[in-house]
Amino acid sequence: MSLNLISVNKSFGAKRVIEDLNLCIPKGEVFGFLGPNGAGKTTTMRMILDIIRPDRGQITWQDKIVSLATARSFGYLPEERGLYPKMMVADQMHFFARLRGLSKVEAKKRIGYWSERFQLGELVKKKANELSKGNQQKIQFIIAILHQPELLILDEPFSGLDPVNVELLKSAFRDLSKEGRTILFSSHRMEHIEELCDSLCLIKEGKLIAKGSVGSIKRLTGRQIIRLSMVGSLDFLQDFSIDLAKLRSTISKPEEGVTQAVTEVEFDLPNGIDPQAILQKAIEQGQVKRFEIGDPSLNEVFITLVGGNA
Amino acid sequence: MGLMVLLKREFGERVRNKTFIVSTIFGLVVILGISFAPSIMDKIKSADKAQITILEQTGQVTPYLDAQLQSKLPNGEREFSFQTVVANSSDWADQKKVLLEKLLAGETSAVLEITPPDAPDSVIWHSKKIDLGGASTKVQAALQQMTTQQRIKDSGLSQPQLTAIFTPLNFDMQTEGLKASSKEQQTQNMILVYILLFMLYFSLIVYGMYVANGVVEEKSSRVMEMMISTVKPTTMMAAKILGIGAVGLLQYFVWIGAGLGLLSLKGKGISIIPGMTLQVTTIEPLYLLYFGIFFILGFLLYASMYAGIGAMVSRPEDTNQAVGPMTFLIIAAFMLAMLSLYSPDNPWIVGLSYVPFFTPMLLFSRIVLTHVSTLGIVVGILDLVLAILLLMWIAGKMYRVGVLMYGKVSWRNMIRLVRDR
Numbered sequence: 142m143s144l145n146l147i148s149v150n151k152s153f154g155a156k157r158v159i160e161d162l163n164l165c166i167p168k169g170e171v172f173g174f175l176g177p178n179g180a181g182k183t184t185t186m187r188m189i190l191d192i193i194r195p196d197r198g199q200i201t202w203q204d205k206i207v208s209l210a211t212a213r214s215f216g217y218l219p220e221e222r223g224l225y226p227k228m229m230v231a232d233q234m235h236f237f238a239r240l241r242g243l244s245k246v247e248a249k250k251r252i253g254y255w256s257e258r259f260q261l262g263e264l265v266k267k268k269a270n271e272l273s274k275g276n277q278q279k280i281q282f283i284i285a286i287l288h289q290p291e292l293l294i295l296d297e298p299f300s301g302l303d304p305v306n307v308e309l310l311k312s313a314f315r316d317l318s319k320e321g322r323t324i325l326f327s328s329h330r331m332e333h334i335e336e337l338c339d340s341l342c343l344i345k346e347g348k349l350i351a352k353g354s355v356g357s358i359k360r361l362t363g364r365q366i367i368r369l370s371m372v373g374s375l376d377f378l379q380d381f382s383i384d385l386a387k388l389r390s391t392i393s394k395p396e397e398g399v400t401q402a403v404t405e406v407e408f409d410l411p412n413g414i415d416p417q418a419i420l421q422k423a424i425e426q427g428q429v430k431r432f433e434i435g436d437p438s439l440n441e442v443f444i445t446l447v448g449g450n451a
Numbered sequence: 452m453g454l455m456v457l458l459k460r461e462f463g464e465r466v467r468n469k470t471f472i473v474s475t476i477f478g479l480v481v482i483l484g485i486s487f488a489p490s491i492m493d494k495i496k497s498a499d500k501a502q503i504t505i506l507e508q509t510g511q512v513t514p515y516l517d518a519q520l521q522s523k524l525p526n527g528e529r530e531f532s533f534q535t536v537v538a539n540s541s542d543w544a545d546q547k548k549v550l551l552e553k554l555l556a557g558e559t560s561a562v563l564e565i566t567p568p569d570a571p572d573s574v575i576w577h578s579k580k581i582d583l584g585g586a587s588t589k590v591q592a593a594l595q596q597m598t599t600q601q602r603i604k605d606s607g608l609s610q611p612q613l614t615a616i617f618t619p620l621n622f623d624m625q626t627e628g629l630k631a632s633s634k635e636q637q638t639q640n641m642i643l644v645y646i647l648l649f650m651l652y653f654s655l656i657v658y659g660m661y662v663a664n665g666v667v668e669e670k671s672s673r674v675m676e677m678m679i680s681t682v683k684p685t686t687m688m689a690a691k692i693l694g695i696g697a698v699g700l701l702q703y704f705v706w707i708g709a710g711l712g713l714l715s716l717k718g719k720g721i722s723i724i725p726g727m728t729l730q731v732t733t734i735e736p737l738y739l740l741y742f743g744i745f746f747i748l749g750f751l752l753y754a755s756m757y758a759g760i761g762a763m764v765s766r767p768e769d770t771n772q773a774v775g776p777m778t779f780l781i782i783a784a785f786m787l788a789m790l791s792l793y794s795p796d797n798p799w800i801v802g803l804s805y806v807p808f809f810t811p812m813l814l815f816s817r818i819v820l821t822h823v824s825t826l827g828i829v830v831g832i833l834d835l836v837l838a839i840l841l842l843m844w845i846a847g848k849m850y851r852v853g854v855l856m857y858g859k860v861s862w863r864n865m866i867r868l869v870r871d872r
Contacts, residue, residue, distance in 0.1 A: 187676075190680040191680070192676065192679055192680055209680075209682075209683060212680045212681070213680070213681055213682075215680070217676075217677065217680050219673065219676045219677060221673040221676065222673065223669075223672055223673030223674040223675065223676055223677050224672065224674060225464075225668070225669075225672060225674055226668070226672050227464070227468075228460075228464060232460075236456065236460050237677070237681075239456045240453055240456050240457070240681055240682065241681065284677070
């Protein structure tokens, strides 16, 4: 009951797009698919949908090799959104629902439900080309989930949405996940991946470079991050061979009622240094508002893993 | 199931489209126009009255012309009316001057000088315009006949001898082995074939273009990717072609229905070319059946090619250019079919009528206009069907990979993609 990619290879002409990709996504998991532009994410998704076929290797869903029959049962939000430009939105949703085998009554019911949930209102009576990009995307998302697919493949579902719509989509994500549906999605917004995914993988130039739970990926770089905010001088950090000039995100802001400025810094914990020693020094130097030892953000991991050996 | 849903969309969206509604109404207006054209033409021709003033010495020519040129205008009035002015050599010049002034003033449409004194053997036609094949030609012919008769008479032949000389030969045409038994029948058939061929030509180009545009629309709006993960490309293509074909048929039902209705209402038939009338009662139903068959097969053949080509184009602007060669093929087929109207048995025409691209037009034309054996018809239809199946298969493949092709389009890329997928 899972999606399996077994040593999948794909080339376009002389260009190798996917190299020996192995993935196993268990049923019910929300899986983040990460990688820089041109890494082969869309190609992989297309192969899962049997739009293109791997040169070598296999892709199976519930132990069956993917085909049009399995693809029909999936929900798909392509990277390039596609709606019939001159067709009314309501007709369009109905058309795709019927195409996926829903009865007229059922289609109408679900379109009604999702239109309301996504606050479409009068938009359903417009033609697709009269809609903004974000709204077209909402329609397309509804189309992808109308037939209640067991597996959802979403290529950049959040791109181009305003914060309100992002929240709407996230709540739909959570509900679909609660219903036990498997969701595979790609995004360049790491906070969405961190927030929504159970596990993820990172590919680069068609090769898998990392996979696992969000926590394990974060620890992959072996880095520890110290987040410190305090009132007082930071000069003591130089004793721990930290270059003050290179500190990331140094923000100073005067707090209400306090004349002194609070300084917030975030830096990598240098090798062989005990964080407790830093804290102790900080307390000696001034008033510590916050001290945290943590994993780097997914964003930083991504930059390290992808950008590191570019 | 999938096919029905697709067909419904394809048909429904198109029939509700403004372009469709406007073009159907426009077609109806044209059909109405054609059916009323003859009476409008009559009205126009009725204004062509010729009032001719004849200046002559004897006064005998005018009654002769008056008797000879009895032709009537569509509104029942005579085409020619004559006035005579008799003059002799002394007052000829003065009379002529008066008459020419009348002509310039528009009181008469022509002044005819018969054997003026200064040129005893000639006739001069004075008119304000250069008359090409109109009244002057008819008058000239009548005068020529009069002179010829007079000259023969002068040579000493009697009236019975004269009559014998001028008795026309009986020339009868009888065609063997043809469905059309008479010349009129054959002319009828030719008009019918001409009209039907033109309709076929028109619809192949117009509806073929619809198909290509429909495919390009799906590609450029990227709906294709959604579709291709849901239905088979062949189903998609079949729905597109059949849906648009049905739209075309609907349009034709409206038009042909209106046309036939008007034909039977008017009863006497519509004359499209003067002298050739098309009557509803004499149309052989079998020909319409063949037309139906070749219309559908021809459409399927060309539409699958249009669909395949559409799949290679990624931007709507490029569609016209890409389908160019197809349009030429259809024009070539139509030209050949026009040739076949006059020589349906030409060995080239016969041979080409079995080339699938030309079969719908050429074989149809030959079936109506000449004798084609049943075997010939069966072979023609069969090879057309085979070609359709082959082309649909190829177009389906092109369709399948077309979704992945954006930007540069080349046959090499296409073939490679079909192989790789």
